[in-house]
Amino acid sequence: MLKNNLRLTHFVLLMSFLNFLFFHLPFYRYVFNNVDYKSFNGVVLIISLIILMLVLNAFVFYLFFSLSRNLGKFLLTIFFLINSVAVYFINTYSVIIDESMIGNILNTNFEESSSFFSIKLVLYIIFLGIIPAIFIIKAQIIKDSLRKFLTLSSLTLLFIAVLVFANASNWLWIDKNSKKLGGLAMPWSYSVNISLFYIHKYKKNEKEILLPKATIKDNQKSVVVLVIGESARRQNFSLYGYKKNTNPLLSAQKNLFHFDASSCATYTTAGVKCILEHTNSDDLYEILPNYLYRNNVEVIWRTTNWGEPPVHIKNYQNREYLMKDCKGEGCNYDEILLTGLKEQILESKKNKILIVLHTSTSHGPLYSKKYPPRFESFKPVCNSVELGKCSQQELMNAYDNTIVYTDYILSKIIDDLKELKEYKSTMIFVSDHGESLGEKNLYMHGVPLSIAPKEQYEIPFIVWVSDNSKQLKANETVSQNHVFHSVLNFLNIGSPVYNEELNIFK
Known part of the structure; x- marks a missing residue:
């Protein structure tokens, strides 16, 4: 035939x-x-x-x-x-x-x-x-x-x-x-x-909707480091009660706070957009780094990831750009984002600084390749891209090691900020979405939010503040949209779109 x-x-x-x-x-x-x-x-x-x-x-x-x-x-x-x-x-x-x-x-x-x-x-x-x-x-x-x-x-x-x-x-x-x-x-x-x-x-991209003019209210030196996590799910952070100690360094830091949060979506493009916008909308509003850069704030974007909305700033630095000045084992991982960061802050001629670090630390399927060998705290680990072939323990161990590495990176940022005595500083860590690790036979992320399991949208929201800078409200639950308004508050920037209810600081 x-x-x-x-x-x-x-x-x-x-x-x-x-x-x-x-x-x-x-x-x-x-x-x-x-x-x-x-x-x-x-x-x-x-x-x-x-x-x-x-x-x-x-x-x-x-x-x-x-x-x-x-x-x-x-x-x-x-x-x-x-x-x-x-x-x-x-x-x-x-x-x-x-x-x-x-x-x-x-x-x-x-x-x-x-x-x-x-x-x-x-x-x-x-x-x-x-x-x-x-x-x-x-x-x-x-x-x-x-x-x-x-x-x-x-x-x-x-x-x-x-x-x-x-x-x-x-x-x-x-x-x-x-x-x-x-x-x-x-x-x-x-x-x-x-x-x-x-x-x-x-x-969506017909025209970016510009926000109304913002006003810098004082000259106090202030810096915000916003770390956007990748596929970091809340339940694997020991700060949130996870049985394995995945946050040995952060748990020892003073002035550290954490909130329960949920992502707006289960995939990177929508999750990052939600973190950077003032409201959860299908429209393309001007995002936080573009808005602050246009209103005379020093803005630095560093990334080992992708999928963010269009970023219109001078200092956009990807892995290739950062590799030129990076030395050592960490250059092959997300530590590269910290290369010369403290020095770049000190070199700035502006009093208000926003730094966005877009990481890729917990992105699958090869979790075991996302951290240096010395951070392999939990063994044995899954080394296959076919996650269903690994045991649940191997898969979870590999993923948990990415959280241990995240813990190290965040602690290193905090330690660097502590040395900037002239600055009032804060670090905010929030993930774009969560991750499935075999629960209900699902892996990674991307299931539509309406039917997604909690593992894919329950995320960490971790905040550190320098001494004598800001106190935090007694929030238990926050959203990704809290980032935009909290950054404006911390840098003391006035804006008609500012929403006090979405601000985590007192």
Whole structure:
């Protein structure tokens, strides 16, 4: 059959069946886990979804090939190749390919994406992507006549409509679970969500909304070091009661406070945006570093990460920039962010200074590569990108070591600030989001916030203040939006957008 010419109808049905067989086990696993498959309604829903998946995909493929044989082959080849990668990540990390996950993927750089490489991924691509793609390219397809195309298209649409209305009693369930179902349906999970991502991105970036003018109220020398953590979840910090001592240095610091906090999202771009904006909004408001820089505050941004909103300041310093003056083992890790930092503060000719350090310390999947060997306090550790292959203890140990390293970095910042006797200073550490480490068979982050487990949004919010500078309110719970207003308060900067209720300082 594969060597002979194939009629278009037979070919698209075969491709739809292979697409169903190769890439939809996670889709139907989710359906079986969330419906009563022993009830009549459940049986009808499952059978209907199987038929609908096969018929709809075949119909769309049929339309592509009817427009152009070359277009159909090109799109189907791309679909199978991308599907093979997508289903690998779904099976390995239990991700959902929704719009936010598309944002994660498109904002990932080579360093991060290369950390996911494994032999298993290569096998997925070869057997589920490349081999079917070769058959698609080589297939000899006989196109249907216009009359047959119109007849088949009409009958298919009628059949789909009847099937949809026959499931009217299940519409509520489908609507309730539409995000997960849509994020597991190949190739439409990424096809539709890539389009939505760029549509929404274009709307957001049409114009940055500038905030009203700010006023510096005094000349007292003040510095804020804002540390944006990456994938740091609250429950693994011993400051918050974790049984393993992951914060030996911070717990010994005086004037240190910590609050319970939740992130606005479970992925970096939205989490960092929320930390830097004055309000949680879908609009692109001017972010904190841009706002203060425009109003005559010294602003320094240092990063080993990515995914932040556009930063419009003079002193934007990435890993490559900092590497020139860095020496020692720490240059390969987030310690590079501290290179010459105290000296840069002292060199500033301005009295008000904001420093943002955007770290990547706890980003997976290779947690064991995110800290120097001397910080491997807990052993054995997971060294695989396929987190499900590691034991829970190995995975947790590797992750906990990143928290120990975070503890060291934050303590080093505090010690440096203590030496700046002329300055009133504070350090604020807040994570962009949390992290799943195998709980409910989920790994890393990116599950839509509405259905995300607490591990992905419960974050640490840690504050240190210098002697005789500021006292803190008796807050128990704060949000990422507290950062913007607390920084304005600490630097004594007046602004019409300032909200006292979102300020942590007295």
